[in-house]
Amino acid sequence: MTATSEFETQSWPEAWQVFDHGLGKGRYTDPEFARLERDRLWYRVWQFAARLDEIPQVGDYTTYQIVDQSILIVRVAEDRVKAFFNFCPHRGTTLGEGSDTFARGAIICPFHGWRWNLEGQIQFILEREQFRDGCLEDRDARLREVHCQVFEGFVFVSLAREPQPFAEFIAPVRDILEKLKLGQMHHRWWKAVVGAPCNWKVAQEAFHETFHLAATHPQLEPVGARLVYEGIDPAGRPLGHENIAYEALAHGHGRFYARGSSPISDKTPNPTPAQLEAMIEHMEHLVEELDTMVLSRDLEVARSLRGRQVPPGSSWAAEFVKALYERAGAEGRPMPEPTPEIVQQWGGEVFVFPNLLILPNIGNAMIYRARPYGLDPDRCIFEIFSTTGYGAGEAVPRAQVEVVTDPTDPAQLPLIPRQDFSNVPRVQKGLHALACNRVWLAAEQERLILNMHRELDRYLTLP
Ligand code: FES
Ligand SMILES: [Fe+2]
Structure with missing residues (x-):
């Protein structure tokens, strides 16, 4: 691999370099790098x-x-x-x-x-x-x-x-974030893992791609999981993540979204009851195992479609969205305009450099934030926020953090983040291996990670 930075990083050790296809491991493990991030990134960036x-x-x-x-x-x-x-x-x-x-x-x-x-x-x-x-x-x-x-x-x-003027900083993601109406979504819950045993970028980068779904969350991508764990060829059946477009934006920001159709813009012809049941089952996973991108009231809406006829030219997904908006309207709950752009963004992610990840879905949003824990490159603070629209007259609770003392405890974290958190300490430990010099990044699926590190280098080399 060759170092490709356009910034003044020639004097840096190889372990700190950004390469065409990967990253030096010292960016995650070296205390001197963490100190540089403090002085040049965290003391400056929005x-x-x-x-x-x-x-x-x-x-x-x-x-x-x-x-x-x-x-x-x-x-x-x-x-x-x-x-x-x-x-x-x-x-x-x-x-x-x-x-x-x-x-x-x-x-x-x-x-x-x-x-x-x-x-x-x-x-x-x-x-x-x-x-x-x-x-x-x-x-x-x-x-x-x-x-x-x-x-x-x-x-x-x-x-x-x-x-930097804030307007300039936020410009590449302003339009999509405004259309998502995040300002109208309010607090449901907020959990923090304080002193998690990994670098803040390791924690964050566990959420920068859907490439890990098959291995880490097999229940969400069963076809991919069978390929990974049993060697069973999907025989042309799509893996869950193949439909995702990754877009690297200016100033280190980025997003991913459903290319073409998303699960809820699906136009499968001749909808069958079995397809509705598959959609409901997927939503049940998200309610039970994440409790933020799909809420139980959304699941009720999907279940209420059982026994109904889908009008010609429509689909279960389209009927679901219609019913979702009817219910939100009846409750006076604000929702974003369901344009194709917004519907495709549902289930995807908008990343605001350096450390804010927003995952909007059907009028809800999950938000992640990763930051350093002091100057220790092997620790971080990782937070998950659940937000949603509230009905007219419904009281919004003041947001208070709940500290997660054990990220493996099912009483403290739902299954999906627990699955993610089972990996990140192992990543950090593995990166310290004497024989590990760098990590490799997938060109498409992991491009947001590379884009983020390029902007990080820009900050770290600013005078
Ligand atoms: S009044 Fe603040 S330290 Fe004395
Ligand atoms: Fe995950």
Whole structure:
């Protein structure tokens, strides 16, 4: 393999290089590489720091940790959010931990009681005359803001002094994310595996392709699984992932979606009851084993089609979508416009560089985020968010994280992420093998991974 970076990476060791067909393993295992990522990626890039559902009321705050930086995110007004470096200018104490509410709009340091309003302006200093010979100025004591942008229910922050304009950063995925109406979807549940035993990119890249379905999730791709585990040739029957188009976008973003038809834009002629049952069975897997991309109320809609006739020219999938929209309409639940583009994106993924993965489906969305755990290249924080549209008058719960202490415990994680999590520690362990120098990437199926690493190199080589 030859190193192909267009950036100034010649002085880097071979283990850090991006190749035409793969990646040096040091990108996942080397502490020096993790340090470079902190300094040049995480201290600069726009990144998903919170969902608005974490701070639904004015005065609510949440905190976001990235490597060694804690960021305080505050709902300043109904329509305004601010982010601050989470420290007290007096002696450094963090001003918020986890998430909570600043009562009466006052941020009060728990150590000596300095106080700010939600805008970060200093309001009270105990015995102020003792500081700086009595000349302490308000600006000496103000909170230090972090650049912050709200987009489709996500709060993005950048720690850079002068970040890339957000509009430019998000441009390649803006249109699709807006059409998916993610801002109208709200919190159902949110789980975090803290200190998971793998590099953040190893965890993330387990979700960048559907190539792993046959081996890792055999119940979702039985034809492929028989090929992998029993050597049974599918004899022309398609593998579940063959229908997927992978699109690498500018700025490291990307997406994959159903090429031609998706399971729910299917136009199979002469629909039979058996086809409906196959569709229901697939949905049952997703309800039971993922509990986010298909919800039990969606499954009820599919089951309600039993015994019905499919009108000429239609299909079970089309009838399902029709019934789904009727139900959502009756409940006053917002749904994206079911255009061919959106229907093809359902069941696929939109990736926002460097670490946000959005998997929309039939008015729901699963969201993944992977980030480093301190400077340890062998650990990460991995989160799963389940979001959906809520009916008119239905209360949306404030988003609170549930920490998963054991990712192999069926009581803590559903089957599909548990299957994924059975691989990632093994990947990390294997990468440390003395004889392992690099990993190979499939040209189509794993192209989003390569695209992401090329953009990563751009950040790591920026002055
Ligand atoms: S450290 Fe915050 S008031 Fe003293
Ligand atoms: Fe998976």
